[in-house]
Amino acid sequence: MAKSNIEWTEMTWNPTTGCSKISQGCKFCYAEIMSKRLQAMGVQKYKDNFSVRTHDEALMIPYLWKKPKVVFVNSMSDLFHEDVPIEFIEKVFTVMNENPQHVFQVLTKRSERLFELHNKLKWTTNIWMGVSVEDDKVKDRIDFLRKTNAKVKFLSLEPLIGPLPNLNLQNIDWVIVGGESGQNPRAMAPEWVIDIQEQCQEWDTAFFFKQWGGKKKKKNGRELNGKIYNEMPKINYL
Numbered sequence: 001m002a003k004s005n006i007e008w009t010e011m012t013w014n015p016t017t018g019c020s021k022i023s024q025g026c027k028f029c030y031a032e033i034m035s036k037r038l039q040a041m042g043v044q045k046y047k048d049n050f051s052v053r054t055h056d057e058a059l060m061i062p063y064l065w066k067k068p069k070v071v072f073v074n075s076m077s078d079l080f081h082e083d084v085p086i087e088f089i090e091k092v093f094t095v096m097n098e099n100p101q102h103v104f105q106v107l108t109k110r111s112e113r114l115f116e117l118h119n120k121l122k123w124t125t126n127i128w129m130g131v132s133v134e135d136d137k138v139k140d141r142i143d144f145l146r147k148t149n150a151k152v153k154f155l156s157l158e159p160l161i162g163p164l165p166n167l168n169l170q171n172i173d174w175v176i177v178g179g180e181s182g183q184n185p186r187a188m189a190p191e192w193v194i195d196i197q198e199q200c201q202e203w204d205t206a207f208f209f210k211q212w213g214g215k216k217k218k219k220n221g222r223e224l225n226g227k228i229y230n231e232m233p234k235i236n237y238l
């Protein structure tokens, strides 16, 4: 468990670690860079660097938090990666089901596997399920997400590397947008962001603008149209 600097969450919990690249959004994967660093520092959990590993000992952690938390699940991995056994995914869901005081934000790029397994999982309202969509080529991830039984559904459009016109946001509760940062960030055009914000308004979907990104991420900030968009899902659990 670790406090997080990510604007849309409070902390991270990593019952699995490691992953492999699947689409353009993975090009400068933060988890891969961090895993290497943690391995070099001798952190046991990362001894196998970025290979997919499950961590039974991490499953107890959410039971120990005294106050309700908003938690990003697997910032260092992808829970629906093909190398994570269904039995372990079920264990992670049991932990989330048994801790309704916490909100768990699960984000995947493996939307097909998510859809394949969703009927075997119990979707309590504290599990927010999201898919990452970085450009038009992987837009079908949204349709797989929409067809799941998740009660709260969201999109992470980060790093946004292409325009996303004509999104179908039906039953999508929340959209996060962010530009790439780091040494060689791919550019995000302001008109792509403005278009997505307008689409969210039309669909009555909460919109969260995380960052412009770029080489000077802090300086570039997160203002859009002269304001900060920090909207969170408007949840109707019924």
Ligand code: SF4
Pocket: 019, 020, 021, 022, 023, 025, 026, 029, 030, 031, 032, 075, 076, 077, 078, 109
């Ligand atoms: S899916 Fe996520 S964690 Fe896995 S390689 Fe891609 S960006 Fe990294």
